[in-house]
Amino acid sequence: MEKVIEVNVQSEIGKLNGVIIHTPGEEVENMTPENAERALYSDIINLSIAREEYKQIKGVLSKLTKTFEVKDLLCNILKDEKIKAEVLNRIEKIEPFIGEEAPKGSLKEQLMEEDAENLSRILIEGVEMVKDNLTKYLSKDWFAMRPMHNLLFTRDASMSINNEVLIGRMANAIRDRESVIMRSIFDFTPEFKTSTLSLPATPGATSRIQTIEGGDVLVAREDILVIGNGARTSTQAIDLLMYEFIRRKSEKTQHIIVQQLPHSPESFIHLDMVFTLLDRDKCMVFEPLIMNPGSYQTVHIKIQNGKLLGIRSEKNLLSALKKLGMELEPVLCGGSDEWNQEREQWHSGANFFCVGPGQVLGYARNNYTMEAMNNAGFEIIKANDIIDGSTDISRYQKYVITIDGSELPRGGGGARCMTMPINRTNIEW
Known part of the structure; x- marks a missing residue:
C-alpha cells in the first residue's frame, strides 16, 4: 500500500472507495459447543463453508473497490x-x-x-x-x-465518521483486543490519513457501562448520526459522544437520532440488524420495530455551537429523518408477512451494505426480502456472476448482489457487519 487514503465517510450510501475486511480463519474454528456462547456465537460454524461464502464477499468487493485485510494491515x-x-x-x-x-x-x-x-x-x-x-x-x-472469534465482523471495533475513526468500546471483554488492533492500525498506518477518537472514561464508571459498537452507528448524512441503544451500545456511551460534539463547538448543527432496541432476542444485537440505508430515498426496515416502535423510543438530540439545543422524542425513526430532509421509502425485511419478517430478520435479512447509491450486498437466502427489493426497483444479481465476469455490473444502476449464506449468518451478522468502510464519495443530497 503506497497511496495515502483519507478516511472520509459522510454517508452510508456514497460510492465505496476503500474498505477493511477480515477473511475468517482458525480463530473461528477454535470453538466448541461449550465455549461458543462465551465467544458470542449461538452455534459453532463450519470454517471451510464459511470461507467459501466469504470468498464471494471479498471477490465482489475486490472487483468494485480497494480492499484491505486486517491481518495484512496489522502485519505491516x-x-x-x-x-x-x-x-x-x-x-x-x-x-x-x-x-x-x-x-x-x-x-x-x-x-x-x-x-x-x-x-x-x-x-x-x-x-x-x-x-x-x-x-x-x-x-x-x-x-x-483467546482467539478473536468475532474479528470477521470488522464493523464493530472501529467506525468511520466523517474524517475520523471512532474506536469501539466493546460490550464484551472477549472483543476488547479487536478495538486495540483497529486503533493501532489507524494510529500507525502512515497511508491512512485520519485521527482516532476514543471516548473518555467517566470516573467511577466501568467500561461495560459505557459501550458503543459499530453495528449501532450509521452515518445517515454528514450532520446526522443514527445510533442504536440496546444490548451493545449504552445511553452512557451515546452521552459521551454527545459531550464530544458539544466540546467541539461547531457552528454546523449535529443531529443524533437514537433508536432504542430490545435486548433480546440476539438477532436485535445492533441497529443494522433492523435498519440499513439503501439509497438516497430508500431504506431496509424490520417493520415491527422501526415503523411501530411501541415502548422503544426514538429520540432526537440536536447540538450546535457547543450547546445542547434539545432532546425530544419522535414518532419513529423514519419520521425523525423526514423532519431533517431525509424522506425514505421503507423496503420491508421479509416482505409484508409477519412470519416471514421474523424468520428473515433472524438471518440478517435487514443487514445490507452499500457499495454505492442503490447498489448493495445482502444474503441470497432471504427470499421474501429479495422479492421486496426487486419490487422496489433493485436488480437481483448473483455474486459469482460478478466475480466470473458473466454479468457486467455497469449495465445496472440499482442492484442487490446476493451472497450465498448458510454458515456466515449463523455467526450473527450480514454484509454490513463484515465490512468497515474507510472512504466513500460524498453524496449530493
Whole structure:
C-alpha cells in the first residue's frame, strides 16, 4: 500500500472507495459447543463453508473497490519494533495475563520475539495455554490469549465518521483486543490519513457501562448520526459522544437520532440488524420495530455551537429523518408477512451494505426480502456472476448482489457487519 487514503465517510450510501475486511480463519474454528456462547456465537460454524461464502464477499468487493485485510494491515505495522512493543503494551493493559512471568518468561516477551507475519496471525488466532502450573492445568481454558472469534465482523471495533475513526468500546471483554488492533492500525498506518477518537472514561464508571459498537452507528448524512441503544451500545456511551460534539463547538448543527432496541432476542444485537440505508430515498426496515416502535423510543438530540439545543422524542425513526430532509421509502425485511419478517430478520435479512447509491450486498437466502427489493426497483444479481465476469455490473444502476449464506449468518451478522468502510464519495443530497 503506497497511496495515502483519507478516511472520509459522510454517508452510508456514497460510492465505496476503500474498505477493511477480515477473511475468517482458525480463530473461528477454535470453538466448541461449550465455549461458543462465551465467544458470542449461538452455534459453532463450519470454517471451510464459511470461507467459501466469504470468498464471494471479498471477490465482489475486490472487483468494485480497494480492499484491505486486517491481518495484512496489522502485519505491516508490526514490522516496526517500537510499534510492535506499543501494540503489545496496549494489549497488556486489557489482558494482564500476557505480562505474567512463567518459567520461560512472560508471554509478552515471547510475543516480542515473533516476526511480524507470525505475530499478526497469533494475535488473531490466539495462543494455546502451556499447562505449567496447577492453576493452568486445572483450567478449562485452552488459550492463554483467546482467539478473536468475532474479528470477521470488522464493523464493530472501529467506525468511520466523517474524517475520523471512532474506536469501539466493546460490550464484551472477549472483543476488547479487536478495538486495540483497529486503533493501532489507524494510529500507525502512515497511508491512512485520519485521527482516532476514543471516548473518555467517566470516573467511577466501568467500561461495560459505557459501550458503543459499530453495528449501532450509521452515518445517515454528514450532520446526522443514527445510533442504536440496546444490548451493545449504552445511553452512557451515546452521552459521551454527545459531550464530544458539544466540546467541539461547531457552528454546523449535529443531529443524533437514537433508536432504542430490545435486548433480546440476539438477532436485535445492533441497529443494522433492523435498519440499513439503501439509497438516497430508500431504506431496509424490520417493520415491527422501526415503523411501530411501541415502548422503544426514538429520540432526537440536536447540538450546535457547543450547546445542547434539545432532546425530544419522535414518532419513529423514519419520521425523525423526514423532519431533517431525509424522506425514505421503507423496503420491508421479509416482505409484508409477519412470519416471514421474523424468520428473515433472524438471518440478517435487514443487514445490507452499500457499495454505492442503490447498489448493495445482502444474503441470497432471504427470499421474501429479495422479492421486496426487486419490487422496489433493485436488480437481483448473483455474486459469482460478478466475480466470473458473466454479468457486467455497469449495465445496472440499482442492484442487490446476493451472497450465498448458510454458515456466515449463523455467526450473527450480514454484509454490513463484515465490512468497515474507510472512504466513500460524498453524496449530493
